[in-house]
Amino acid sequence: MKIVLFSILIAVLAVQKCQANCQELRELESTCGRYCFKSLHPILEHTRILQSRISYLEAIEDSKTQEKLENIERLLHKTIDPIQALPFERIGSKYYYIEHDDEVNWFKAAHKCAELGGHLAHLQNEHDLEVLSGKLKHKYYWIDINDLANESEYISLTSGLKAPFLKWFSPGEPNDANSNEDCVQLREVDNIYTMNDISCYDKCHFICEKNKP
Template identity: 40%
Template sequence: MFKSASYILCCCAVFALQGSWAASPEKGQSVCLLSDPPNQCGQFCLRTLGPMQSKLASIEGKQDVMQTKLLAVQSRLEAQRTSLMSKLEDQTTSLKSELDGQLKGQNTEIQSKLDSQLQAVQSAIKEEKTEIQSKMDGQLQTVNSTLEAQGSKLNHQLQALQSALEAQQVAEQSRLDSQLLALQSEMKALHTNIVNSILLAVQEKLDEHKADLQESLKKMITREDFEARVNETEGKIGAVQANLPALQTAIEHQLNALQNQSGSQQKTLLENLSKMNSKIAPPKFELIGSRYFYIEQNLKQNWSTAAASCRQMGGYLAAFRDEQEWSAVTLKLRNDWYWIGINDIDNEDEFVSVASGRPAPFFLWNSGEPDHLLNQDCVGIKNTEMYDSPCRDEELFICQWDNEI
């Protein structure tokens, strides 16, 4: 019913706005618009539209009432919504505060538990670290003690070997000195004996001639015989005197031969001592291949200072016999520069070994080396190849024990 009334009301509103029509213009008929329906319409029209206008007015009144009620409902709903929003905000704030308190308490509790667990873990780690450190200290002390014992043992052995070597050297030197003294005594005695024998022989000859002269005088020999015998005696004496330089020269030759023999014996003895020394390597040197080398891995020096350091250790800056020895030594080197004992300081492009003073037997130059630039007279190595470099540069170095190469 309400829908029908609304439909009729809408129709009337259309009629009121546009007026009524008598015929559709689309069918070619005229249209009469009513600008004043009460005066322009007849009684039939008024009777027909009157109830509808009354109903329309009633409907409009009801609509106003409904509109008023609707506004009131909207006002109540808005008030309720505002109240609900306020309560919701209060409850949200309260709930948030409560949740914040609970979360804070839980966070505090969790943080406390975590702190306790962390302290427990830290304590356990600290105890374990202390235990490990204690074990490591014990092991280190054991290793140090073992190394000290071994070092002390090696030092005692080295001292014993050095003492034995020194005693042997003293004994050999004593024996050599005694042999030399004995040879000198023998040479002096021989010289004395030879001179005495010669003088004695001369004296005997003189005595014989003197006796002969005396015997001749006794027999009253003639003046001519006496002079002849005197001349003969003087000739023999002159012959003896002429033979004296030859005898002295022979004696000197014998003395020189004895001295040469003594010198050769002394040289042999020194060579034997040198060979004995070569069997005992000094500290820090290690056997690489068939020879002893020392590789300095920390201290960098210029070439001259490095050579002096090797001499202080009992060795020389190193040179190499062949490629096999070169490869064995360079396997132990780092990726760095090392001095070796080869240079052409005296004569350009004549590279000699500082240990032997002879031309170095083995080279393995880098491409383009030696380039003979100014003051590049000393040989160094890097990455298993040789370079000529300025002697003032500071590099690591390699020493050899012997002076054979």
């Protein structure tokens, strides 16, 4: 760009010089005209070539930028598509995705369900628990209940309201062991799943729920 500006400056100075000479020597006007054209033509041609090269380089840069954006978009699709492909299965009257492989803490489980377009399982009654239990394979699964805000006040993360259904696995539960058990899991004992309070940072499998598959 500096070269282009410098070339244009030279061209302007040459024109001004020619005009001054022509004013002093009007009788040589035609000769000056030929001289000006002959002097400026290589400079103007060089300027045109430089401008063409700059336009070409700008076009290449725009093309590279567009290509980068398209690559980013493809990567995003590759990241999102596997998540969207995870199957939600109709169990009873609801749709669930049961994570049988990964074990994560309660917060990560809630985040994962949100990524899938749902939420941690929100059990509303004994029937929900019974039909879901038949699909479970492991001993522990996270659901959406917690008492993080107020001790012993068990809230559904899904609704923000008091949990509509609780079924603890033993009379001594929930016990808030070590004053650190604020999240609720489904726990299997003798092939029966009930609820247990546990540290939110323990790792369990989890169950996601959403309104539509």
